[in-house]
Amino acid sequence: QVQLQQWGAGLLKPSDTLSLTCGVSGGSFSGYYWSWIRQPPGKGLEWIGEVNHSGSTNYNPSLKSRVSISLDKSRNQFSLNLTSVTAADTAVYFCARRWNWLDPWGQGTLVTVSS
Amino acid sequence: EVVLTQSPDFQSVTPKERVTLTCRASQSIGINLHWYQQKPDQSPKLLIKYASQSFSGVPPRFSGSGSGTEFTLTISSLEAEDAATYYCHQSTILPNTFGQGTKLEIK
Numbered sequence: 574q575v576q577l578q579q580w581g582a583g584l585l586k587p588s589d590t591l592s593l594t595c596g597v598s599g600g601s602f603s604g605y606y607w608s609w610i611r612q613p614p615g616k617g618l619e620w621i622g623e624v625n626h627s628g629s630t631n632y633n634p635s636l637k638s639r640v641s642i643s644l645d646k647s648r649n650q651f652s653l654n655l656t657s658v659t660a661a662d663t664a665v666y667f668c669a670r671r672w673n674w675l676d677p678w679g680q681g682t683l684v685t686v687s688s
Numbered sequence: 689e690v691v692l693t694q695s696p697d698f699q700s701v702t703p704k705e706r707v708t709l710t711c712r713a714s715q716s717i718g719i720n721l722h723w724y725q726q727k728p729d730q731s732p733k734l735l736i737k738y739a740s741q742s743f744s745g746v747p748p749r750f751s752g753s754g755s756g757t758e759f760t761l762t763i764s765s766l767e768a769e770d771a772a773t774y775y776c777h778q779s780t781i782l783p784n785t786f787g788q789g790t791k792l793e794i795k
Contacts, residue, residue: 608784618732618775620784633783634689667731673779674722676743678731 575600579668579679581653585686591655595668595679602626602644606671607651609642611664612681619664623671624651658686690714690778694787702795707763709790711776716756720780723752723761726789727772735774736761768794 581593595607608623622632624642632640641654655662663686668679691714701707711721719739724732734743736752739759749764763770771794776787 617788618777618786620786622783631782635783671779671784673720674734674737674743675724675732675777676734678733681731 575670575677577668577670577677577679579666579682581666581682581684583683583685585658585684587659587686587688589658589686591653591658591662591666591684591686593653593666593668593682593684594650595652596648596650597670598649600670602646602649604672606631607642607644608669608671608675609653610667610669610675610678611662612667613661613664621653621655621666658684660686662686689783690717690781690785692776692778692785692787694774694776694790696790697788698791698793700793700795701766703766703768705766707766707770707792709761709774709792711754711759711761711787713757713759713778715781717778717780719755720778721752721754721759722777722779723750724775724777725770725772726775732775766792766794770794 579595603626606623609621624630624644639656644651665681667681669675693712695710721739723736726732740752773789773791
C-alpha cells in the first residue's frame with residue numbers, strides 16, 4: 574500500500590523560497606501524476622501542480638511563474654519549490670498521488686510566511 | 689478553468705437523516721468528478737471516484753451520481769462520525785479544481 578510522508582521548513586520570511594519534499598513508499602512512480610495541493614487556514618483546497626514518472630509537469634496558471642515540481646526516482650521522492658513567498662502563501666501543503674482522483678495524501682505541512 | 693460550485697456551504701443535520709450535497713461544474717467534465725471528506729486537522733480522504741464509484745473501504749451509506757455538469761453526493765443515513773467538510777474535485781481539464789466545500793454539522 575502506497576504511503577506518502579512529507580517534510581520541509583514550516584516558517585519562512587517574505588521573499589524566501591518554499592521547499593517541501595514528499596517521500597513515496599510501497600509503490601512505483603509509473604502511471605501516476607504526483608501532485609501538490611494547498612489549503613490556507615480555514616479555507617478550501619487549491620491544486621498547485623504535478624509531475625509524472627517521466628518528469629512532465631503541469632502547473633496551476635495562478636502559480637506557474639513561481640512554482641517548480643520535480644521527481645527523484647532514486648530517492649523515491651518528489652519536491653515542490655515555490656519562490657518569492659508572501660503571507661498569501663501561508664497554508665497547509667499536501668502531497669498526493671493522482672490517477673484522475675487523488676489518493677493517497679500526505680499528512681500535510683503547515684507553512685507560515687511571516688516577517 | 690472549470691469552476692466547481694458546491695451547495696450548500698453549510699448544513700446542520702440530525703443523525704439518521706438523508707443528506708444530499710451538490711456540485712455544479714461551469715462546463716461539462718464527463719464523469720471525472722471525485723468526492724473527498726476532510727475532518728479538522730486531517731488530510732482529505734477519497735470517498736467517491738468517477739462520480740459514482742465508491743472507493744475501497746468507504747461505508748456503503750456514501751454514494752455519488754451525476755455526469756456532465758451536475759453531481760451529487762448522498763449520505764443515506766447520517767452518522768455522528770460524518771461531521772466533516774466535503775469537497776468535489778474535477779480532473780478532466782487542467783488545472784484540476786476543487787469546489788469550495790460543504791461543511792456538515794451534526795445536531
